[in-house]
Structure formats: C-alpha cells, structure tokens
Amino acid sequence: MSSVSSGMIGRSTGDRIVLALTIGMAIVMMAPIAWVVALSLKDNKELMTDMNSVFHAPYTIQNYINILATSSVFRWILNSVIVSGVLTILTLVLSSLAGYGFARLNFPFRNALFVLVLLGLAVPEQAVLIARHQLFSWLKFHNTYHGLILPGLAAPFGVFLMTQYFRAIPRELDEAALLDNASRFKIFWKVLLPLTLPAQATLGIFTFLSSWNDYFWPLISGTKKEMYTLTIGIASTQTNFAQSEGLGFLMSQAVFAGAPILILYLFFQKYIVTAVSGAAVR
Amino acid sequence: MTAHIEILNVSKRYGALTVLDGLSLSIKANEFMVFLGPSGCGKSTLLRMIAGLESVDEGTISINGQRIDTLPPGKRDIAMVFQSYALYPHMTVADNMAFGLRNINMPADVISARVAEAARMLEITHLLERKPGQLSGGQRQRVAIGRAIVKEPKAFLFDEPLSNLDAALRVRTRVELAQLRNRVRSTMVFVTHDQIEAMTLADRIVVMNNRKIEQIGTPMEIYSQPASRFVATFVGSPTMNFLRVSLSNQNGFARATLPDGTELQTSIPLESIDGSEHSIGIRAEAIKRANGAAATTTGKVDVVERLGDRTLLYTRLREGSIIVAEDIGNSRVAIGDEIALSLDGMRAHLFDSSGRAWHNQEASHG
Ligand SMILES: Nc1ncnc2c1ncn2[C@@H]1O[C@H](COP(=O)(O)OP(=O)(O)OP(=O)(O)O)[C@@H](O)[C@H]1O
Numbered sequence: 001m002s003s004v005s006s007g008m009i010g011r012s013t014g015d016r017i018v019l020a021l022t023i024g025m026a027i028v029m030m031a032p033i034a035w036v037v038a039l040s041l042k043d044n045k046e047l048m049t050d051m052n053s054v055f056h057a058p059y060t061i062q063n064y065i066n067i068l069a070t071s072s073v074f075r076w077i078l079n080s081v082i083v084s085g086v087l088t089i090l091t092l093v094l095s096s097l098a099g100y101g102f103a104r105l106n107f108p109f110r111n112a113l114f115v116l117v118l119l120g121l122a123v124p125e126q127a128v129l130i131a132r133h134q135l136f137s138w139l140k141f142h143n144t145y146h147g148l149i150l151p152g153l154a155a156p157f158g159v160f161l162m163t164q165y166f167r168a169i170p171r172e173l174d175e176a177a178l179l180d181n182a183s184r185f186k187i188f189w190k191v192l193l194p195l196t197l198p199a200q201a202t203l204g205i206f207t208f209l210s211s212w213n214d215y216f217w218p219l220i221s222g223t224k225k226e227m228y229t230l231t232i233g234i235a236s237t238q239t240n241f242a243q244s245e246g247l248g249f250l251m252s253q254a255v256f257a258g259a260p261i262l263i264l265y266l267f268f269q270k271y272i273v274t275a276v277s278g279a280a281v282r
Numbered sequence: 283m284t285a286h287i288e289i290l291n292v293s294k295r296y297g298a299l300t301v302l303d304g305l306s307l308s309i310k311a312n313e314f315m316v317f318l319g320p321s322g323c324g325k326s327t328l329l330r331m332i333a334g335l336e337s338v339d340e341g342t343i344s345i346n347g348q349r350i351d352t353l354p355p356g357k358r359d360i361a362m363v364f365q366s367y368a369l370y371p372h373m374t375v376a377d378n379m380a381f382g383l384r385n386i387n388m389p390a391d392v393i394s395a396r397v398a399e400a401a402r403m404l405e406i407t408h409l410l411e412r413k414p415g416q417l418s419g420g421q422r423q424r425v426a427i428g429r430a431i432v433k434e435p436k437a438f439l440f441d442e443p444l445s446n447l448d449a450a451l452r453v454r455t456r457v458e459l460a461q462l463r464n465r466v467r468s469t470m471v472f473v474t475h476d477q478i479e480a481m482t483l484a485d486r487i488v489v490m491n492n493r494k495i496e497q498i499g500t501p502m503e504i505y506s507q508p509a510s511r512f513v514a515t516f517v518g519s520p521t522m523n524f525l526r527v528s529l530s531n532q533n534g535f536a537r538a539t540l541p542d543g544t545e546l547q548t549s550i551p552l553e554s555i556d557g558s559e560h561s562i563g564i565r566a567e568a569i570k571r572a573n574g575a576a577a578t579t580t581g582k583v584d585v586v587e588r589l590g591d592r593t594l595l596y597t598r599l600r601e602g603s604i605i606v607a608e609d610i611g612n613s614r615v616a617i618g619d620e621i622a623l624s625l626d627g628m629r630a631h632l633f634d635s636s637g638r639a640w641h642n643q644e645a646s647h648g
C-alpha cells in the first residue's frame with residue numbers, strides 16, 4: 001500500500017499502466033464485497049422500497065444485532081472453530097508424518113502407495129457422498145464432531161505437498177544429524193519439521209479456510225441444530241423470501257460468517273500470498 | 283583418544299553396480315589420510331561407509347580394534363564435514379555446534395565452553411548468534427568444521443570440504459586446515475579429487491580408481507614412484523609425458539629407444555621388466571632445453587605456456603608426438619622455434635600395456 005501512496009514520480013509508462021490495471025482489478029474484486037457490506041447495514045424494509053437507499057443514511061447495525069440474538073449463533077461459531085481447528089491440526093500432523101514417510105523411508109510398495117494417494121486428488125466428494133453417508137449413519141457418526149471432522153482428514157493434497165517439501169530438504173541434513181547422535185524422531189522433530197514451517201502454514205491456512213467455508217458435508221451430517229456449523233446455522237435462519245424482504249439481514253449473515261476468515265487472512269497474508277503464487281517450495 | 287582405522291576387504295554394491303571391490307586399507311592414529319581419485323571412483327562412498335552413512339556389503343571396518351561397521355553413525359565417535367556443509371538452517375551457529383553435544387546430554391556449561399573454544403580457534407565468535415543463511419561460504423565452512431571439532435571425535439572425515447570455495451579462499455583454507463591439524467591431534471580422512479590439496483595436506487594418499495586402490499603412499503612416493511600408469515597420469519601437473527619405446531640391454535639395465543630413434547639410458551634392471559608394449563613416462567621437469575652437444579632429441583615448439591617461475595614448451599618431436607618440456611621463467615623460446623631437448627632417462631619410468639610401472643633404482647627425485 002505504501003508504495004502506491006508514495007506517488008507516481010519516477011515510474012515508467014509501463015509501470016503506470018500495470019498500476020492502473022491493478023487498481024481496476026482491485027475495484028472489480030472489491031465492489032461486490034463493498035456492496036454486501038453496504039446492504040448489510042441497511043434496514044430490510046427500506047431496501048424493499050428503494051435499493052438506491054444503500055448510498056445514503058440512515059445506516060443501522062440492527063441486522064447484526066439480530067444475528068447475535070439468534071440463540072444458537074455462538075454455539076455454531078464454537079462448532080466451526082472446533083471442527084476447523086481440530087481438522088487443521090490433525091491434517092498437519094498426518095500430512096507431515098506421511099510426507100516424511102514417503103520422502104525418507106524405504107518400505108515395500110512406497111511408490112504405488114504414493115500414486116494411490118495422488119489418485120485421491122481425482123475423486124470428487126460427490127462421488128463418495130452416498131456411501132460415506134450410509135457408513136456414517138451405520139457407525140452413528142452423524143451429528144458428532146468426529147462425524148464432521150473425519151472425512152476431511154483424508155487429505156491427499158496435504159500428503160502430496162508435505163512429501164514434496166520433505167524431498168526438497170537435502171538428505172545431508174539428516175545425515176549430519178545422524179552423526180550428531182540424533183534419533184530418527186529427533187531428526188524429524190528438531191531438524192526437518194522446523195524447515196517445513198512455510199508449507200505447514202500454507203497447508204494449515206488452506207485446510208482451515210476450506211473447512212470453515214464447507215457447506216456440503218456439514219449440511220448432510222449435522223442435522224441437529226446444536227451440531228450446525230456456522231455456515232449451516234446462518235443459512236438455516238433465512239426466511240423463504242430472504243432475497244426480497246430480508247436482503248439486509250441476508251447480507252449481514254454473509255459478512256458475519258466471513259469475518260473470521262478475513263481476520264485470519266490479515267494475520268497470515270504473507271503465507272497465503274506465497275502459497276497461492278506457488279512459491280512456497282523454495 | 284584418536285582412531286586407528288582398519289578397513290578390511292570392503293565391498294559395496296548398488297544393485298548390479300559394484301562401486302568398491304574388496305578394498306583394504308589401514309589408517310594410522312593421528313594420520314592425515316587423503317582419498318584421491320577421479321569423479322565417481324567411490325571416494326565418498328568409502329568415506330560414508332566409515333561414517334556409517336552407507337552400509338558395508340562385505341568386509342569389516344574397525345576402529346582401535348573394535349568393529350564399528352555394525353554400529354549406528356552416532357555411536358562411532360566420528361565427525362564429518364560435508365561438501366555442502368549441511369548446517370541446520372533454522373539454528374544459530376552456536377546451536378548448530380551444540381546440537382550433537384546436547385543429544386548426548388552433555389552438561390550445558392561444558393557445551394558452551396567447548397563451543398566458545400572452537401569458535402575462538404576458528405575466529406567465528408562474532409558469528410555465533412547468526413543463522414547459516416546469513417554467512418558467506420567460507421564462514422559456513424568454518425562453522426561446519428567447528429561443529430566437528432566440538433565433538434572431540436576420534437576421527438574427522440572431510441568430503442571435499444573446499445570444493446565450494448573460490449580459488450583464493452580455497453588456498454587460504456587449505457593452509458588453515460594444515461594449521462588446524464597441528465592443534466587438533468586426531469585422525470583425519472579427507473576426500474578430494476584435487477591433487478594439490480592431496481599433496482599439500484596428506485601424510486599419506488590413497489589413490490583410487492575404478493573400484494580399487496591404485497596406490498597408498500606418502501605424497502612424494504606417489505609423485506616419484508607412481509605404482510601404475512593411472513597414478514602417474516593423475517598426479518602431477520602438467521601430466522607426465524608418455525612415449526612408446528622399445529627396450530634393449532645395456533649392462534643389465536634397460537635402454538629405451540624412442541620412436542624418433544633417441545636412446546635413453548635408465549637404471550631399471552632389464553630382467554625385472556616383463557609385459558609388452560612398453561612406454562616411457564617422463565615428467566616435464568626432467569625434460570630441459572639442451573645446448574648443442576647434450577641434446578638428445580629435437581622438436582618444434584607448438585605452444586608456449588608461461589607460468590612465471592617456469593615455462594612449459596609443448597614440443598612436437600620429429601615423428602609427430604608432442605611432449606611437454608620445462609624451461610626457465612623468462613624463456614625466450616617462441617612458437618615455431620626448433621629446439622633441442624635433453625630427456626633425463628634416470629628420472630623416467632617404464633610402463634607396460636596393462637599399466638604396471640617400473641622405476642629407476644634411485645628414483646628419489648621424480
Ligand atoms: N545411491 C546410489 N545408488 C546408485 N549408485 C550410486 C549411489 N551412490 C553412488 N553411486 C555410484 O557409486 C559410484 C561412486 O560414487 P561416489 O560418490 O563414491 O564417487 P566419488 O569418488 O565421491 O565421486 P565425486 O568426486 O564425483 O564425488 C558412482 O559411480 C556413483 O554413480
């Protein structure tokens with residue numbers, strides 16, 4: 001940001017064009033979000049009569065107060081935090097262990113197993129949904145935390161990412177540590193794992209985001225109100241005519257559900273940018 | 283406590299590829315032993331087998347009489363400096379050096395004393411709190427050596443530790459290693475394919491080629507009595523000259539006749555020589571410009587290489603082969619000149635087609 005405000009002096013024409021385009025893109029991206037936020041701050045009745053009222057006062061936070069007044073909303077936030085948090089931590093643990101194993105251990109069928117894991121990337125959730133639903137209802141896993149968490153733990157992308165990352169670490173580090181009297185676990189924990197922190201951050205953020213935003217599986221598995229995640233819970237409060245008579249409320253729900261993600265983004269901005277630009281692996 | 287390392291009939295295979303074949307070698311306590319050989323000859327493999335980073339397929343390795351080839355690397359009381367240094371990137375220099383000591387639960391005050399002492403010796407005290415990423419190549423190299431020193435191991439293993447340094451730093455570090463060696467009395471095994479490193483640092487050199495040991499000896503033995511044509515070719519710069527010769531008898535000693543008819547008298551007993559298709563090997567320093575009468579052969583100068591202290595003359599002999607002769611630093615010879623050369627047969631070596639070597643009887647001066 002500071003480099004933009006530092007002015008256009010000394011920039012080449014090419015730079016200016018790129019800058020203008022970037023600003024244009026940013027506006028295109030930001031406009032719907034600004035629109036949502038603006039709508040969420042308006043009275044629902046007023047919006048029904050005059051959409052242009054968005055552009056002027058009065059604004060109100062009544063819609064947000066109504067959300068917080070929904071008795072279960074904090075329970076839903078808690079559910080989302082538990083599901084996404086536990087899922088993220090377990091995914092990191094499992095992916096790191098599997099990645100280390102694939103990268104460093106010699107065991108029979110290692111390559112075949114790795115290919116099998118990669119094939120997991122090609123299986124869409126919809127394809128296994130009915131089978132999983134039946135399995136979970138037979139196991140009585142529906143409407144439990146583990147029912148919400150377990151499907152996400154099969155994380156082929158995480159295993160793949162961590163395997164590649166461990167492979168990129170020179171083996172001589174393991175060997176130096178071996179000569180330094182470190183046990184296998186110590187080499188993993190003290191030497192290799194700290195070097196994978198950027199990948200851990202990337203994977204952690206992606207896992208948390210996708211789990212937080214997930215709508216499909218929680219909708220199927222969590223059928224009781226107290227087991228709703230935030231996305232399901234918020235959606236459940238919508239009236240039949242939300243698009244017309246409760247537009248402001250609808251938009252405030254969207255903002256509310258997205259806020260934690262925004263906060264997360266602000267904290268981990270640096271890692272997300274490198275993750276998306278694919279530069280995470282040195 | 284230093285290590286006497288005994289390597290007995292050691293072999294190493296990767297699948298169908300035999301990398302080392304029944305190799306035996308004894309490294310004395312406190313000795314500075316250099317493994318020298320061309321790329322891919324198995325030097326690193328042998329070193330890593332001593333360290334325990336590669337398994338031993340056949341044979342045994344013992345230190346001070348105790349078999350170690352079945353022990354895990356950490357239990358062998360050995361330290362290794364890697365070519366890439368292999369410093370832990372996320373730890374400070376101090377932590378890099380202390381890591382191995384902490385792993386054996388050494389008291390913290392002993393650890394910090396050792397780290398401080400090694401840092402002082404290597405002049406890296408001011409770097410102790412930095413991470414490896416904030417160091418130059420030379421500084422990293424010192425840290426890697428420091429990490430080995432603090433362990434006070436029975437033996438140090440070095441795998442081409444100087445090869446990542448630029449030429450000037452390489453020479454300086456080489457000298458420092460030689461100095462360090464006098465302060466840290468311990469067995470040192472050093473792998474290199476640089477013959478100057480080998481010659482300057484070693485007590486003894488193991489010349490390796492093609493799965494086998496070609497020769498073990500002091501630098502001067504390797505230089506002046508190469509055990510095979512391979513060793514003669516590999517050690518010494520410029521490379522030894524080789525010329526096909528026929529042998530005749532002169533009072534029991536071999537007299538070699540060059541392709542152009544020039545005759546060289548050696549002091550090699552003729553009856554000791556067998557094999558066929560003999561060549562004579564003679565270093566540039568044993569071929570000088572001759573003044574008239576002493577001339578043994580003549581040729582035309584193709585290339586003049588001025589090294590400052592001496593000049594190398596690539597000379598085409600009458601029958602077509604090129605030999606390198608040595609002249610004084612400010613030689614006036616120019617390309618195209620016809621010059622007369624005297625070849626010192628008493629400093630020559632004979633080889634047969636299988637590469638076996640015979641030396642002059644008082645072959646002490648190459
Ligand atoms: N893990 C491995 N699998 C298969 N072959 C290997 C392996 N490691 C080494 N080799 C082979 O063993 C031979 C010896 O390798 P080594 O690394 O010991 O050579 P070196 O003498 O150290 O060479 P350089 O001077 O290039 O380092 C080479 O031909 C190499 O290709």
Ligand SMILES: [Mg+2]
Pocket residue numbers: 325326327441
């Ligand atoms: Mg090597």
